[in-house]
Amino acid sequence: xxxxxxxxxxxxxxxxxxxxxxxxxxxxxxxxxxxxxxxxxxxxxxxxxxxxxxxxxxxxxxxxxxxxxxxxxxxxxxxxxxxxxxxxxxxxxxxxxxxxxxxxxxxxxxxxxxxxxxxxxxxxxxxxxxxxxxxxxxxxxxxxxxxxxxxxxxxxxxxxxxxxxxxxxxxxxxxxxxxxxxxxxxxxxxxxxxxxxxxxxxxxxxxxxxxxxxxxxxxxxxxxxxxxxxxxxxxxxxxxxxxxxxxxxxxxxxxxxxxxxxxxxxxxxxxxxxxxxxxxxxxxxxxxxxxxxxxxxxxxxxxxxxxxxxxxxxxxxxxxxxxxxxxxxxxxxxxxxxxxxxxxxxxxxxxxxxxxxxxxxxxxxxxxxxxxxxxxxxxxxxxxxxxxxxxxxxxxxxxxxxxxxxxxxxxxxxxxxxxxxxxxxxxxxxxxxxxxxxxxxxxxxxxxxxxxxxxxxxxxxxxxx
Amino acid sequence: xxxxxxxxxxxxxxxxxxxxxxxxxxxxxxxxxxxxxxxxxxxxxxxxxxxxxxxxxxxxxxxxxxxxxxxxxxxxxxxxxxxxxxxxxxxxxxxxxxxxxxxxxxxxxxxxxxxxxxxxxxxxxxxxxxxxxxxxxxxxxxxxxxxxxxxxxxxxxxxxxxxxx
Numbered sequence: 164x165x166x167x168x169x170x171x172x173x174x175x176x177x178x179x180x181x182x183x184x185x186x187x188x189x190x191x192x193x194x195x196x197x198x199x200x201x202x203x204x205x206x207x208x209x210x211x212x213x214x215x216x217x218x219x220x221x222x223x224x225x226x227x228x229x230x231x232x233x234x235x236x237x238x239x240x241x242x243x244x245x246x247x248x249x250x251x252x253x254x255x256x257x258x259x260x261x262x263x264x265x266x267x268x269x270x271x272x273x274x275x276x277x278x279x280x281x282x283x284x285x286x287x288x289x290x291x292x293x294x295x296x297x298x299x300x301x302x303x304x305x306x307x308x309x310x311x312x313x314x315x316x317x318x319x320x321x322x323x324x325x326x327x328x329x330x331x332x333x334x335x336x337x338x339x340x341x342x343x344x345x346x347x348x349x350x351x352x353x354x355x356x357x358x359x360x361x362x363x364x365x366x367x368x369x370x371x372x373x374x375x376x377x378x379x380x381x382x383x384x385x386x387x388x389x390x391x392x393x394x395x396x397x398x399x400x401x402x403x404x405x406x407x408x409x410x411x412x413x414x415x416x417x418x419x420x421x422x423x424x425x426x427x428x429x430x431x432x433x434x435x436x437x438x439x440x441x442x443x444x445x446x447x448x449x450x451x452x453x454x455x456x457x458x459x460x461x462x463x464x465x466x467x468x469x470x471x472x473x474x475x476x477x478x479x480x481x482x483x484x485x486x487x488x489x490x491x492x493x494x495x496x497x498x499x500x501x502x503x504x505x506x507x508x509x510x511x512x513x514x515x516x517x518x519x520x521x522x523x524x525x526x527x528x529x530x531x532x533x534x535x536x537x538x539x540x541x542x543x544x545x546x547x548x549x550x551x552x553x554x555x556x557x558x559x560x561x562x563x564x565x566x567x568x569x570x571x572x573x574x575x576x577x578x579x580x581x582x583x584x585x586x587x588x589x590x591x592x593x594x595x596x597x598x599x600x601x602x603x604x605x606x607x608x609x610x611x612x613x614x615x616x617x618x619x620x621x622x623x624x625x626x627x628x
Numbered sequence: 629x630x631x632x633x634x635x636x637x638x639x640x641x642x643x644x645x646x647x648x649x650x651x652x653x654x655x656x657x658x659x660x661x662x663x664x665x666x667x668x669x670x671x672x673x674x675x676x677x678x679x680x681x682x683x684x685x686x687x688x689x690x691x692x693x694x695x696x697x698x699x700x701x702x703x704x705x706x707x708x709x710x711x712x713x714x715x716x717x718x719x720x721x722x723x724x725x726x727x728x729x730x731x732x733x734x735x736x737x738x739x740x741x742x743x744x745x746x747x748x749x750x751x752x753x754x755x756x757x758x759x760x761x762x763x764x765x766x767x768x769x770x771x772x773x774x775x776x777x778x779x780x781x782x783x784x785x786x787x788x789x790x791x792x793x
Contacts, residue, residue: 173679320682336677487657556636600650
């Protein structure tokens with residue numbers, strides 16, 4: 164299918180775009196720990212000394228505090244669930260009645276790869292089957308240390324696409340992270356629309372044609388696609404498949420109803436080049452470059468849409484270690500993005516949509532995991548210390564029923580595998596708890612400023628052409 | 629024995645185990661991460677990269693930018709209609725307007741037949757060309773301007789030699 168052709172090699176100089184923000188110094192971490200530790204100690208001392216002067220004992224204070232916290236938690240949980248479901252339902256209805264248009268501009272698909280020798284060929288070959296005629300593929304080899312460069316070079320040329328020849332180019336650059344690799348591809352591209360994806364992802368045939376049509380509206384700066392787990396039939400990957408459907412895609416549908424999608428996923432995101440240039444390209448100073456880019460596009464005044472039928476299949480982490488590594492990076496990256504845009508967060512007059520999105524992200528990344536862990540801890544304490552063992556069962560049964568119904572609805576909407584619904588029984592009590600513990604740990608580490616590096620998932624090569 | 633206390637105990641134990649598992653896995657991850665950490669190297673502001681692209685092939689550039697088959701519906705052929713002028717000529721004594729083809733959106737419905745654009749009948753001033761022609765025909769360097777244009781001057785034999793006034 165892929166034949167060798169005459170190629171040209173050209174050397175270019177790329178802007179390495181150094182980090183815009185400096186990490187805080189070691190002294191600053193210690194000062195933060197000291198200040199917040201002292202404040203906590205003062206609060207405990209106030210409670211300890213003032214409590215005997217009230218009618219409450221320490222036990223009753225704990226009980227009342229737990230009950231109030233649980234009521235608040237339950238209210239927030241139900242409000243969050245139903246608002247997402249209602250908005251997602253309205254969006255799906257709105258989407259169903261929309262007419263198709265024939266907007267088909269030239270698109271550059273940018274595939275950043277780093278040590279993806281097992282999957283790069285499959286990824287590019289899957290892109291050649293796209294149901295679209297007017298596009299090119301730019302593979303950006305981000306200083307891979309394996310045979311990725313050689314495998315990618317064999318793909319360079321005019322390859323047979325579904326409707327004619329498709330130009331495949333390669334950019335070899337020193338390792339600098341995904342954001343710099345994407346920037347190199349965007350700068351080289353001459354297209355009006357760029358599709359940024361991961362090297363290990365596979366797009367379905369209609370992804371491009373369905374996502375691109377939204378750009379007919381000049382207010383749309385970017386379109387987020389629907390990410391699905393490719394390597395299923397394993398315990399952790401099945402749970403993630405459910406999470407992607409129920410937790411991420413449904414929330415994205417709800418956000419799209421307001422045209423305020425908060426994260427354009429890395430495996431499939433389409434951008435108007437004008438919007439991405441206006442946002443100042445990808446910044447390498449956060450570990451969630453997709454979240455940061457989304458916030459920058461929103462603050463530039465563009466709208467972001469979600470296309471549920473533009474599907475990208477991605478390899479999910481198989482082991483718990485890999486999963487924690489991924490979520491650790493996501494959480495810290497999101498917190499870094501929030502911190503970077505804190506001015507907009509605190510000042511709604513700059514861009515009210517962006518402010519709303521930032522507060523939602525803050526809630527999802529910080530407040531919600533803390534609340535979930537605190538609730539579970541209080542149940543354990545109530546059961547072990549006070550003998551309220553049955554309380555935890557009713558709590559679990561209520562949440563499991565809610566999750567089960569939501570999963571059923573989401574699976575039906577996305578026409579997904581019905582067997583995933585049964586994972587909803589352990590979804591909140593097991594999977595979400597692990598994820599939330601990881602989120603809180605990441606939050607603490609980000610807060611005290613512990614250095615982190617990019618984690619590279621080991622690919623098993625599920626991507627096949 | 630009742631079912632609810634048993635299930636409650638199972639859930640309680642499972643929740644506690646999940647806590648221990650998550651924290652343990654996290655600590656393990658951090659330990660492994662620390663072992664594999666590299667020393668940060670200062671990065672240059674510019675880096676060299678290499679672009680490998682195929683040679684330009686003109687025949688491939690002519691691929692029409694149409695949409696994919698299931699989504700592409702061919703335009704319905706509309707019978708050819710004589711394009712109407714945007715300007716409707718009004719009767720007037722002095723000016724004459726030429727019927728121009730319209731360049732509005734209805735033009736995309738043409739069936740492809742070539743139509744010659746009407747040409748303007750430009751009335752040129754006769755000065756330059758006529759002057760040169762006449763100059764070519766006559767030996768005189770000078771021309772006389774009359775109501776009929778430039779004409780070669782007739783020699784006035786009665787006048788005799790040129791007289792200065």
